[in-house]
Amino acid sequence: MKRNFALDEIHEVAKEVLQVAPNKVLCLYGDMGVGKTTLVKALVKELGAVELANSPTFGLVNEYHDDKDTPIAYHFDFYRLNDEMEALDMGLEDYLNSDVWLFIEWPNKIPSLLPDDAVGVFLHFVEESTRSIELNIS
Known part of the structure; x- marks a missing residue:
């Protein structure tokens, strides 16, 4: 999946990402302010x-x-991590072993902890209200 999108199309993009992702671990890459958290919200x-x-x-x-109080997603933001040990201390391995969607912002802070089959989601600025998204599926 690779495409440009207007910010008001974010929910359409989110649906598409959920449909094409081969597993539930999504690593979001992109500059500060590009819309990683906005995509996770969608x-x-x-x-x-x-x-x-x-x-x-x-x-x-x-x-x-969900409405039955069952966990459906975990959203991580590792921007403030100093080292990978902090992620391990918070129980990242347990989260990775769950069958729940994981959305990881700033995965470059924990490279050796990421599963080999994690899906890279790369966001880039195109224009003020336009972004590009590309999924790197191993």
């Missing part, structure tokens, strides 16, 4: 979460549930 909404997604920058991880 992904979480498309999955049917009852709560609105927001950035887990300070808590490192947010958990989202």
